[in-house]
Amino acid sequence: MGTAVSWRLNNRKLVRQWPTAVDLYSGSGSVTAALKKNHFRVVAAVDNDKVACATFRANHPGTRMIEEDIRKVSPAEIRRRDLAGKNLDLLIVCAPCQPFSSQNRKRGPDDRARLILEAIRFIKGLKPRLVFFENVPGLVSARNANLIDELRRRIGREYVFGDPHRVDAADFQVPQRRVRCIMLAARKSSPPALPAPTSPADKRITVRDAIGKLHPLRSGQTDRKDALHAARRHQAIALRRLAAVPKNGGSRSALPQSLKLECHSGVENSKFSDVYGRMSWNDVAPTLTTGCTDITRGRFAHPTANRAITLREASLLQTFPPKYRFVGSASDIQMQIGNAVPFKLIDAFAPVFRTAIRDSRA
Ligand SMILES: C[S@@+](CC[C@H](N)C(=O)[O-])C[C@H]1O[C@@H](n2cnc3c(N)ncnc32)[C@H](O)[C@@H]1O
Known part of the structure; x- marks a missing residue:
């Protein structure tokens, strides 16, 4: 067998052993890009914006991009088609943040707020070892307490939720002030701690x-x-x-x-x-x-x-x-x-996710 062919086969075998991820609300794909850089196999992504999906496909041809309203997407089909029936390692949930942002606060109820709860179907159907939620800090304000309570109540038997963290992307090599709420949940164990800032104020x-x-x-x-x-x-x-x-x-x-x-x-x-x-x-x-x-x-x-x-x-x-x-x-x-969620922010977190997933397999 030629060296190039055997290198490709070995490489494919190696990639097949990488932890798997599904990117919900994937947008143009910066989270997927950072996960791939950190040796995750992003098997599927979901978004309903036609143009963002086109950008995603142009950069990530190896991931099945499901261009659809998430409410119509079947986790069972992802499990069957993309995971060969196995459980998932990492589920990413970057639901729309407009309903929780301070600028929208005065506009009254926004139906999109409930989109974050779609994660529950995917968690139940794919049984990820780790779930990563990213949103604006308003997600965990008192007015959204019932949403977070519902999330915890409906998956809390199998999953341990970490406390929500207020994270500034500027602390992680991003040349931008971008304060976000990060939440992790892990199956039957405590979620890992987030890494320490790599680019603090000085x-x-x-x-x-x-x-x-x-x-x-x-x-x-x-x-x-x-x-x-x-x-x-x-x-x-x-x-x-x-x-x-x-x-x-x-x-x-x-x-x-x-x-x-x-x-x-x-x-x-x-x-x-x-x-x-x-x-x-x-x-x-x-x-x-x-x-x-x-x-x-x-x-x-x-x-x-x-x-x-x-x-x-x-x-x-x-x-x-x-x-x-x-x-x-x-x-x-x-x-x-x-x-987008900044590439460098996920690049900083991904090694922690990998270690937590590896430890939970042991
Ligand atoms: C905060 S952005 C996600 C950003 C993305 N993770 C990135 O890094 O670019 C929220 C995404 O949710 C998508 N979205 C909104 N409603 C949706 C729905 N009902 N079904 C699927 N995707 C939806 C939007 O098109 C948008 O790309």
Whole structure:
């Protein structure tokens, strides 16, 4: 047998021994990418966003992408088709966070809140050794206590829930402040402790580290070698405002009266205070949202250039691997980037998951 063929066969055998994972609410696939890097075999993923699924497939052809409303997906079929009838090792649950986010709080009940409970069917059907939940901190606020109680009540016989942890991705090599709620549950044993921060406050990865070496661009310009590094073309008035916002962390509060936005008068200290704001070279970026390349939706202006950050800059601040392929229009891609769980955050946690899974097999 040729060396190349036998290497491929051995390699396939090795991959078959890797712990298995299923990625629920997988989006464009950054969690799957980080798990694969850490030698997990992600056998299936579920999401109902057509374009995010296309991005997922472009990067993870070896994972069965189930493009469907999760409420219609059968865990029994995943067990049969993707796990050869065996139990799963790791279940990822990154349910939509909008129903729990502080910005949505005033809008009343949101049906999407119950999507997190879909995890129960998958836990019962796939019997994972470990379950990882990621969401916004609002998930564990008093108003959602009944959801968490229901989750615990319905799987609590077989699973031990760890306490919810408030985790800032900036502590784990992510050049972005992104505070999240992480919960782990383990089958018949206590879940592992999360790792200690690898980039605490004095060792942050900064905006400069992440995007400082990219080709400099002005509004409307595109890097000839990188279609994702394309700066929005701003209108003249927006350019005048940006020019008046101090470099490196400045805010719209510095605008002269003549350039102030009428719709923002009297709301200086509101959530709009970041609008037209610049990032700082020597700090982490603010939390990227689904509007992360739009200066009217947050502090998303470049530290020094008079423009919003580009999709390439946003993807690097979310720690997507530089060669990650994105499918869709600019606004589709912006949405996929803003929704993502940072690759580096999962990259930091995955070794802990592997060890816990290995120990539970012993
Ligand atoms: C917070 S994002 C997940 C992010 C993803 N883990 C990543 O790293 O990119 C939530 C995802 O849930 C998906 N979603 C929302 N409702 C859904 C449903 N009913 N069925 C399946 N997926 C759904 C959205 O399309 C979105 O991609």
